[in-house]
Amino acid sequence: MFQERYDTYDIMEVCLIAGKIMLQSGAETYRVEDTMMRIAASYGRSRSHSYVTPTGIIFSIEGDEPTKTKLIRIMDRTTDLKKVVLVNNVSREISRGELTVDQATSKLKEIQEGNWMFSFPVQLLAAAVSSGCFTIMFQGMWQDFLPAVAAGGIGFWSFVRVHKHIPIKFFAEAIASFIIGVIAFLFVYFSIGHELDKIIIGSVMPLVPGLLITNAVRDLMAGHLVSGLSKGAEAFLTAFAIGAGIAVVLSLLN
Template sequence: MTQHERQLEVECFILACRLLMQSGAETYRAEDTLLRMAASQGYTEAESFVTPTGILFSTGHGHPIKIAQIKTRSIHLDKISRINEVSRKLSSHQITVEEAYRALKEIDRACYFLNQVWQILFSALGCGGFVILFQGTFIDIPSAAIAGGLGYTTLVLFNRMTKAKLFAEFAAAIVVGLVASFAVNTGIGLEANKIIIGAVMPLVPGVAIANAVRDLMAGHLVSGLSKGAEACLTALAIGSGIAVSLSV
């Protein structure tokens, strides 16, 4: 095997792991995928250390360590499914490393999100549904939908302008609280708490909390604690934004 072929294999393994982490997968899933792909190509002594911000990988004792940085993280469940499909095909020798690498590159370039206008629309509709789920009244559905839609719009705009996730979530929560208070004070809505609870649901870090717990249960203490801390900071930003808006 040439040096180029060996390097391509390592790049393919790390790319799959990095894409999984960037798409919101659990750390143990990403590390298991990385090691399974490596073992399928003969690297049975491969070692890895994966965190939410970086990957350390070596094909075995005495071999150099490859480092990859993870700069962004979001939720792409469809992308996770496609990456797992590629890794399974490679592990079962249905495709070659070159084909797997090309497929992963295509997944990396592809955009699986809907247009942001549709994202805002569906977020608003979901917020209205959550009002009923939390035993609210049908009268509060329009208010929750408007508050949730405006809050998600604020999140998107502030993320684009500041690149500061916590500040964007804080601003979005303020908008949700102000809209809910306005709706109740003008008689459009009845229960501000139900409107607020329904409207903040798109901001709640549910997947991050679930991943943090699953990583802790799998023994990945560093990843579990860091993801849990990130989720707690998001919850703090949401709660602080609602408190500020209600106090105003």
């Protein structure tokens, strides 16, 4: 435990940077709150309170002086579990008394500004290969493996490109799933693929919000009803967008 008396606002900055990185990178709400309060306690502020939602963080520290409170807004969220792991490591180092406030702030800002995600070609390759594997997993034919790889890869590429121009995930996912449905139909129409449904199911799996659904359930079980319901609603909208895109293709074909 640190013996030096740090300024409350400096401690709050460390906690808020850590919480912001974790929340933007896909961490669960209860994990973000627990990490922030543990960091504050490690710096001698045991009476801290945090309230986290998917779009904002409110953090306050009680002490001898009047209670200080800060609010930060979360605009963008993605999935980068590497950053969550790195922040957890910094939190453990702080708990062991190995980092001062300035050192922790510097490390966290380095994590925040760093790009730890895989390159786009690697993500594209992973989405394509996983689409084929999901098709086989759902009892599809091996002849449909390559069509699913192509449809899933093009669909993921479309999602990323459309999302850059239209920063609304609902439309990007709907357009990507529509493209997947068209490509899958063309493969079956030209007898390159055989089972349309299995190719579509496997190809849309990289777009499915699996982490959101998992975090929504875990937050609800931990008693974070607001965060759990909002993440569940976001996951529902994503699933609806995917289903809408495929439904449009199938309705046009019929």
